[in-house]
Amino acid sequence: MDAQQSKAVEESKREQEAELAQTIMARNFHPSVIGPEAWEGYMFSDLEIRIKESTDLYGAVLWPSAMVLCHFLETNRDKYNLTDKNVIELGAGTGLVTIVSSLLGAKVTSTDLPDVLGNLRYNVVRNTKGRCKYIPVVTELIWGAEVPKRFPRTTHCFDYILAADVVYAHPYLDELMDTFDYLCQENTHIFWAMRFRLDPENNFVDRFQQRFHLEELYDLPSLSIKLYRAWRRDKRTTDHRETAA
Ligand SMILES: C[S@@+](CC[C@H](N)C(=O)[O-])C[C@H]1O[C@@H](n2cnc3c(N)ncnc32)[C@H](O)[C@@H]1O
Numbered sequence: 001m002d003a004q005q006s007k008a009v010e011e012s013k014r015e016q017e018a019e020l021a022q023t024i025m026a027r028n029f030h031p032s033v034i035g036p037e038a039w040e041g042y043m044f045s046d047l048e049i050r051i052k053e054s055t056d057l058y059g060a061v062l063w064p065s066a067m068v069l070c071h072f073l074e075t076n077r078d079k080y081n082l083t084d085k086n087v088i089e090l091g092a093g094t095g096l097v098t099i100v101s102s103l104l105g106a107k108v109t110s111t112d113l114p115d116v117l118g119n120l121r122y123n124v125v126r127n128t129k130g131r132c133k134y135i136p137v138v139t140e141l142i143w144g145a146e147v148p149k150r151f152p153r154t155t156h157c158f159d160y161i162l163a164a165d166v167v168y169a170h171p172y173l174d175e176l177m178d179t180f181d182y183l184c185q186e187n188t189h190i191f192w193a194m195r196f197r198l199d200p201e202n203n204f205v206d207r208f209q210q211r212f213h214l215e216e217l218y219d220l221p222s223l224s225i226k227l228y229r230a231w232r233r234d235k236r237t238t239d240h241r242e243t244a245a
Contacts (some may be wrong), residue, residue, distance in 0.1 A: 014221070015236040021113075021220045024071045025064065038121060041225055042096060044070050045103040049127045051094050052119060060119050062094045065165035065193035068225050070100040072191070072217060073162075075195030080189070082106035085132075085159040088151075088183060090141065090176075093114075095123040098136050107134040111141030147182050158183060164193040167204045177204070181232075190230040191217075197224070 001009070029041040039050040040062060054060040073082065083105030089098050091112055098110035102124075112120055121138040128136055141147065161183055166176060184190055188211065196199065208214065211233060218227040 002160060003240075007026040017218075017220055018222050020218070021048045021207055024067050024220075025223075027067060027071065042067065042070075044074055044096075044100045044228060045113075047103060047131065049096065051096060051123050051127075052073065053094055054119060059118060060094060062096055063165040063195065064223050065195050065225050066096045067072075068218060068220065068223070068227055069097050069162060069164045069193040072193075072227055073097075073101060073104060080191075081089055082160065086157060087142075087160045087162060088158045088164045090143070090161065090179065092120055092138075093164075095120045095127075095138075096160050097136075097164055098124055099127045101160075102128045102132040102134065102136045105133050106160070108136040109156075110138045112135050113142060114140050143172050145178075147179050153185070156183075157185060158188055161188060161190045162192075163190070165193055165195050166192075167201050169198055173204055177207060177211070180208070180230075184212070184230075184232050186232065186235055187230065191227070192230060193227045195223075195225050201238065 027043050029043070030041060031041065037052065039052050040138050042049040042051065051062055053062055073080065080136040085106050086109075087101050088109045089101070089104040089111060092098050093112060093116065095110060103107045110120060110124060117138060117140060124136050124138055141150065154175050161180065163180075167173065180190060193213075194205070196202070205214070208230070212230040213233055215229045216226055217229055218225070220226070
């Protein structure tokens with residue numbers, strides 16, 4: 001391929017990525033009439049999903065990475081079928097990923113910090129009640145040392161770990177890494193949508209790759225978001241953390 005051809009290929013790739021980003025963002029709509037309660041609308045699985053946000057906490061706002069992950073799960077459901085699968089979402093925020101994966105048939109454990117759970121539970125119940133095979137469980141999960149105690153592997157085994165925009169300049173990146181590591185068993189897939197902002201994000205990806213294989217599923221430069229699938233590199237034989245807990 002000569003330089004002109006490879007430039008044309010690059011150009012067409014960029015156009016496709018921009019088109020995909022636009023398609024994903026077009027799933028968001030605003031209420032046509034302003035009512036007593038503010039909400040944002042999203043279309044997934046041919047259903048209208050209404051999300052209540054508030055501006056006081058990070059987890060009370062819906063981030064574009066969540067839409068990217070939901071779009072992938074919905075449009076790749078033949079390849080990664082969530083029906084009857086055990087799924088955990090980390091840093092669920094306003095709950096869109098939990099809601100969409102529940103609509104796709106998964107048994108979802110939706111987790112976040114205690115302060116975020118009230119709004120998360122409200123959104124999850126409002127959008128999944130009577131629409132899903134399994135009622136999602138909303139519960140606290142603070143990344144770090146307590147995870148093995150709260151989620152012992154004997155009773156908590158996940159097919160999929162989902163996470164959208166959980167890596168940014170916060171002080172708990174090591175704890176987050178350990179949480180991925182603890183929850184990810186031999187046959188677990190991680191789907192992780194990542195918004196790139198500053199250097200800590202890049203460092204985290206490098207460190208993540210020491211423990212996990214990483215496949216890039218989407219690269220959306222117009223949104224500064226990449227979507228990854230990951231699985232563990234080593235076969236774990238014993239779990240010192242669980243036995244120590
Ligand atoms: C940028 S928000 C993303 C929310 C949601 N996933 C989305 O994409 O809309 C980051 C989320 O991580 C959660 N979070 C931050 N630090 C955490 C910690 N130490 N343990 C558990 N969750 C945490 C926040 O509460 C928030 O919901």
